[in-house]
Amino acid sequence: MSDQPRRPRRPAKPYRRPKKDPVRILAFEALRAVDERDAYANLVLPPLLRKARESEGPEKFDARDAALATELVYGTLRRQGTYDAIIAACVDRPLREVDPPVLDVLSLGAHQLLGTRIPTHGAVSATVELARVVLGDGRAKFVNAVLRKIAQDDLDGWLERVAPPYDEDPEDHLAVVHSHPRWVVSALWDSLGGGRAGVEELLRADNERPEVTLVARPGRATTDELLTEEAAVPGRWSPYAVRLTEGGEPGAVPAVAEGRAGVQDEGSQLVALALAAAPVEGPDRRWLDACAGPGGKAALLGALAAERGAVLLASEKQPHRAGLVAKALAGNPGPYQVVAADGTRPPWRPGSFDRVLVDVPCTGLGALRRRPEARWRRRPEDLDGFAPLQRGLLRTALESVRVGGVVGYATCSPHLAETRAVVADLLKQFPDAELIDARPLLPDVPDLGDGPDIQLWPHLHGTDAMYLALLRRTA
Numbered sequence: 001m002s003d004q005p006r007r008p009r010r011p012a013k014p015y016r017r018p019k020k021d022p023v024r025i026l027a028f029e030a031l032r033a034v035d036e037r038d039a040y041a042n043l044v045l046p047p048l049l050r051k052a053r054e055s056e057g058p059e060k061f062d063a064r065d066a067a068l069a070t071e072l073v074y075g076t077l078r079r080q081g082t083y084d085a086i087i088a089a090c091v092d093r094p095l096r097e098v099d100p101p102v103l104d105v106l107s108l109g110a111h112q113l114l115g116t117r118i119p120t121h122g123a124v125s126a127t128v129e130l131a132r133v134v135l136g137d138g139r140a141k142f143v144n145a146v147l148r149k150i151a152q153d154d155l156d157g158w159l160e161r162v163a164p165p166y167d168e169d170p171e172d173h174l175a176v177v178h179s180h181p182r183w184v185v186s187a188l189w190d191s192l193g194g195g196r197a198g199v200e201e202l203l204r205a206d207n208e209r210p211e212v213t214l215v216a217r218p219g220r221a222t223t224d225e226l227l228t229e230e231a232a233v234p235g236r237w238s239p240y241a242v243r244l245t246e247g248g249e250p251g252a253v254p255a256v257a258e259g260r261a262g263v264q265d266e267g268s269q270l271v272a273l274a275l276a277a278a279p280v281e282g283p284d285r286r287w288l289d290a291c292a293g294p295g296g297k298a299a300l301l302g303a304l305a306a307e308r309g310a311v312l313l314a315s316e317k318q319p320h321r322a323g324l325v326a327k328a329l330a331g332n333p334g335p336y337q338v339v340a341a342d343g344t345r346p347p348w349r350p351g352s353f354d355r356v357l358v359d360v361p362c363t364g365l366g367a368l369r370r371r372p373e374a375r376w377r378r379r380p381e382d383l384d385g386f387a388p389l390q391r392g393l394l395r396t397a398l399e400s401v402r403v404g405g406v407v408g409y410a411t412c413s414p415h416l417a418e419t420r421a422v423v424a425d426l427l428k429q430f431p432d433a434e435l436i437d438a439r440p441l442l443p444d445v446p447d448l449g450d451g452p453d454i455q456l457w458p459h460l461h462g463t464d465a466m467y468l469a470l471l472r473r474t475a
Helices: 022-037 041-054 063-078 080-088 100-114 120-134 137-150 155-162 170-178 182-192 196-206 266-277 296-307 319-329 382-400 420-429
Strands: 212-216 232-234 241-244 261-263 286-289 311-316 336-340 353-359 401-411 433-436 467-473
Touching (some): 022 041, 022 100, 022 120, 041 063, 063 080, 080 100, 080 137, 080 155, 080 170, 100 120, 100 137, 170 182, 170 196, 212 266, 241 266, 266 296, 266 353, 266 401, 296 311, 296 319, 296 336, 296 353, 319 336, 353 382, 382 401, 382 420, 420 433, 420 467
Parallel strands (some): 286 353
Antiparallel strands (some): 232 241, 433 467
16 A cells, blocks of 8 residues: 555535526526427517516616627527537537527527627626526536537638538528528529529528617608607608617607507508509599508508598408507597408408408518528428418409409518419419509619519518519409
């Protein structure tokens, strides 16, 4: 035996409780709701932020905390595909074998490391502390090891490693670099046309945080009133639009709180304005919004109809959404009616209306800036599910308009299967209908395509990718 004396053991470090960071815990809770309940971040996040602001504690949750939490949630969701590819390169198992809560924490950490200006040490330590709180000390060690691997390179360096070369697989390269499913990249590229530069601009725009856009409802509010708000600037194209360039809380705007103004993307406003500007032959007294929920377009159409002495009927199949429509229209300066009715089996008689808007349910690929999680939920087969409904709604709309009247077919998707294919099919069934060139109705808006329909784009117009075709009944 050795005569060497044993070295005394170092005393064990006392256990340190993890520090709770309310910002990152809130962001984690929002991501879990999106993942577990198929919730949408734009519906989950506001009440969480409101609760955090109202909570009593030693550290008050302020506007900067809310801004960081919002960036962490939306930034992580937008770049989820990219971060998944990077995380997969740093773990020794398929991602499907990583527990979803652990993957959410890793994604939050990856976004802080690769998508924000948070210093590397701060991003790693804050995420590990979050993992200790929500996952436990054991799994926090795994999170720490993975994040330290991710921190060894920046985003560009990782993309060089995990994205396939463009020359070998252009669509897969763009899918990884710009964090879109491959089939969505392919569909958007087909709809947009052109070369690599255009589709990359579109994909980048999908990953940018959109401005909050307000609409001043005619006869109830003015843009001058809304422009008195902090960081408010005029809209790009709609005469009723005002943009809040620094985000802000729309509900704090008095006109919005009172229902005289609303939150509405400028593309949605342009769809309503183009339909209202389309020439009709004969009287112009009865307007229909056949898929009116949740009520943004109906509120604008109702106000425009009132200015001309026309009456709007707003129809929505789901009763709770019909209630939202009624709320949006409350206080309209002219007469209107809201009904809960199936747009494919309507209670009104054929040929009853002079103008009809049918904004059909769709995949929502045109609003990926606002609902980034939708890109990961949708599947190509969803198109088959929407197709019969879209055609049925447009068929009823064409039957509902009188000869000389106009139908607007709108959808918040640029996918050709949801836009031009639907219109082409219905024109075959209705030889007494013709397409109207919608572009001259929006004379100040550039880059509307070859017509006669209109496709708006985030990277060209700063709007959601709204589609509109105008059809007139001729006989």
